[in-house]
Amino acid sequence: MKYLRLIVANLLRSKRRTFLTVFSIAIALFLFCTLRTVITSFEASLRASKATRLVVRHAASLVFPLPLAYRERLAQVPGVTGISYGNWFGGYYQDPKNQFAQFAMDVPTLLDLFPEVVLPTAQAEAFRSERTACIIGGALARKYGWKLGDQVPIIGTIFPGEWRFVVRGIYTGQTKDVDENTLFFHWDYLNESLPEGRRNFVGIYWLRIASPDLAASVSGRVDAIFENSPQPTKTETEKAFQAGFISMIGNVQLLLTIIGSAIVFAIMLVTINTMMMAARERTREIAVLKTLGFSDGLILRLVGGEALFLSLLGGALGCGLAALVFRESDFTAGGFFPNFRVLPETVLLGLLLAAIMGFLSGVAPAVQAARLEIASALRKVA
Amino acid sequence: MASENGTLIHLRDVHKVYYRDRIEVPVLQGINLDVHEGEFLALMGPSGSGKSTLLNLIAGIDAPTKGEVRVAGESLGTLKPSRLAAWRARHIGFIFQLYNLIPVLTAYQNVELPLLLTRLSSRERKKRVLFALGLVGLEGRAKHFPRQLSGGEEQRVAIARAIVADPTLLVADEPTGDLDAKNAAEILTLLKRLNEELKKTVLMVTHDPHAAERAHLIYHLDKGVLQS
Numbered sequence: 001m002k003y004l005r006l007i008v009a010n011l012l013r014s015k016r017r018t019f020l021t022v023f024s025i026a027i028a029l030f031l032f033c034t035l036r037t038v039i040t041s042f043e044a045s046l047r048a049s050k051a052t053r054l055v056v057r058h059a060a061s062l063v064f065p066l067p068l069a070y071r072e073r074l075a076q077v078p079g080v081t082g083i084s085y086g087n088w089f090g091g092y093y094q095d096p097k098n099q100f101a102q103f104a105m106d107v108p109t110l111l112d113l114f115p116e117v118v119l120p121t122a123q124a125e126a127f128r129s130e131r132t133a134c135i136i137g138g139a140l141a142r143k144y145g146w147k148l149g150d151q152v153p154i155i156g157t158i159f160p161g162e163w164r165f166v167v168r169g170i171y172t173g174q175t176k177d178v179d180e181n182t183l184f185f186h187w188d189y190l191n192e193s194l195p196e197g198r199r200n201f202v203g204i205y206w207l208r209i210a211s212p213d214l215a216a217s218v219s220g221r222v223d224a225i226f227e228n229s230p231q232p233t234k235t236e237t238e239k240a241f242q243a244g245f246i247s248m249i250g251n252v253q254l255l256l257t258i259i260g261s262a263i264v265f266a267i268m269l270v271t272i273n274t275m276m277m278a279a280r281e282r283t284r285e286i287a288v289l290k291t292l293g294f295s296d297g298l299i300l301r302l303v304g305g306e307a308l309f310l311s312l313l314g315g316a317l318g319c320g321l322a323a324l325v326f327r328e329s330d331f332t333a334g335g336f337f338p339n340f341r342v343l344p345e346t347v348l349l350g351l352l353l354a355a356i357m358g359f360l361s362g363v364a365p366a367v368q369a370a371r372l373e374i375a376s377a378l379r380k381v382a
Numbered sequence: 383m384a385s386e387n388g389t390l391i392h393l394r395d396v397h398k399v400y401y402r403d404r405i406e407v408p409v410l411q412g413i414n415l416d417v418h419e420g421e422f423l424a425l426m427g428p429s430g431s432g433k434s435t436l437l438n439l440i441a442g443i444d445a446p447t448k449g450e451v452r453v454a455g456e457s458l459g460t461l462k463p464s465r466l467a468a469w470r471a472r473h474i475g476f477i478f479q480l481y482n483l484i485p486v487l488t489a490y491q492n493v494e495l496p497l498l499l500t501r502l503s504s505r506e507r508k509k510r511v512l513f514a515l516g517l518v519g520l521e522g523r524a525k526h527f528p529r530q531l532s533g534g535e536e537q538r539v540a541i542a543r544a545i546v547a548d549p550t551l552l553v554a555d556e557p558t559g560d561l562d563a564k565n566a567a568e569i570l571t572l573l574k575r576l577n578e579e580l581k582k583t584v585l586m587v588t589h590d591p592h593a594a595e596r597a598h599l600i601y602h603l604d605k606g607v608l609q610s
Contacts, residue, residue, distance in 0.1 A: 291476045295468070375435075
């Protein structure tokens with residue numbers, strides 16, 4: 001600790017350079033945390049998936065619906081212990097920028113099939129008994145300041161027009177991975193409001209199975225039943241469905257990892273250059289410290305310590321800022337990332353990366369300083 | 383620290399050769415020197431005569447090409463770099479011509495530097511730093527940075543830094559070379575006091591015959607050869 005003052009004093013020697021270096025490291029780590037959070041947000045939806053839930057959709061595409069009539073036949077498949085269904089609504093609140101997920105769901109079966117959606121009993125009852133009622137996640141309620149009893153107008157895009165819902169429940173997620181940015185309302189309300197030709201069609205069926213071991217056999221049976229029908233099905237586990245959904249936008253994880261690494265690498269080169277310059281400028285002072293009895297090892301630690309201190313400071317600022325910004329802003333990227341939160345493990349990973357950056361950027365100048373020959377260094381700059 | 387006969391510095395057949403573009407440049411040639419504890423010795427000679435090189439060898443910041451350098455009971459050629467650094471911290475107080483204070487540290491912090499290498503508590507360090515600054519008459523300038531001090535004051539801070547750890551030997555390389563006559567006289571008086579009152583052995587390199595007059599002994603170096 002007694003050398004910390006020396007390290008800090010040296011870093012404050014050129015305040016502008018130190019500030020710019022810390023700032024660039026902070027920006028790099030901020031971007032790293034942001035990109036990493038995109039990945040963890042994807043993973044959160046996978047973690048929230050239940051192994052005992054299957055998703056049944058049209059074999060060709062999610063865009064094509066399935067008949068409501070499939071419900072009875074699906075319920076009879078051996079191994080299926082529960083069924084629910086719904087439609088992606090695809091609307092927005094007031095402005096197209098205010099995007100979040102809305103699902104028209106079969107309300108009697110919704111809470112049974114999705115126990116991770118936690119709702120007080122009285123609110124659940126109020127939701128069930130009112131046709132225009134809806135429930136919203138806690139995060140959504142906080143974002144728009146909605147309370148129980150509020151009327152929420154949603155502009156439909158797939159189902160045009162203004163749809164008004166009354167908030168009768170505010171649910172919380174059973175775990176942190178559960179999305180709290182969704183609005184659920186009655187599928188019947190949607191169905192009855194549609195023209196005759198569009199009624200009684202369902203976007204997705206969810207099946208609950210007795211055991212995860214049955215997933216393959218139940219999926220096979222379901223798809224076999226409808227194989228030759230006009231609307232064939234594709235059945236898969238919820239996790240596989242989510243993963244497939246994510247893969248639609250390409251290998252995002254790889255792309256983001258490459259971008260994040262490139263940013264950090266570029267900033268590391270800048271930091272190395274800065275540290276080399278800083279050490280070179282102080283050749284005489286380092287020689288003086290050695291004359292006073294500072295050993296090569298101590299000089300190595302002091303110069304290396306500066307780089308580490310600089311990187312950790314920048315890392316702490318960048319990671320801290322990312323955590324703070326995305327906690328306070330309720331950022332969801334237009335509803336695409338409902339749980340966009342910088343996880344503590346992401347912050348730790350960012351700090352570890354900052355420490356590695358500090359170590360790597362400090363090695364060369366520290367070794368150079370430690371190897372400095374006192375007499376020749378004093379002679380060169382005298 | 384000195385040998386039984388009181389010799390603090392013992393040099394035998396010391397040679398130093400530099401290489402410039404592969405050309406051998408002999409700087410010191412067969413130096414033999416004995417300095418006793420408590421002496422004040424001045425080393426004079428023209429530029430390039432090897433004075434500073436000899437001082438560096440005695441202070442353990444350079445190594446001879448050949449010969450033995452024994453100072454404060456240690457044969458410096460046998461010490462590993464880490465041991466040599468510890469030896470310097472314990473035995474050598476170095477005063478440079480250009481002061482060489484660390485510009486981002488205050489006078490207090492500059493003087494404290496050698497004590498950071500010891501196991502002294504911060505309270506004990508403070509006591510010693512203030513004592514050293516008091517000795518050079520700068521206790522009131524402790525919080526000033528080098529840029530806020532005059533040249534003479536900077537050199538006095540450098541002297542305080544050199545004596546704060548109570549070294550066995552003070553080596554001064556042209557300590558008055560960058561000062562006006564008044565400040566130079568003050569610095570020489572200070573060195574003389576350190577030698578007489580604190581019994582410090584002082585080895586000073588100088589161009590200035592007036593400065594050298596303060597010493598007990600004057601040696602001359604010419605083309606790498608020592609003459610008393």
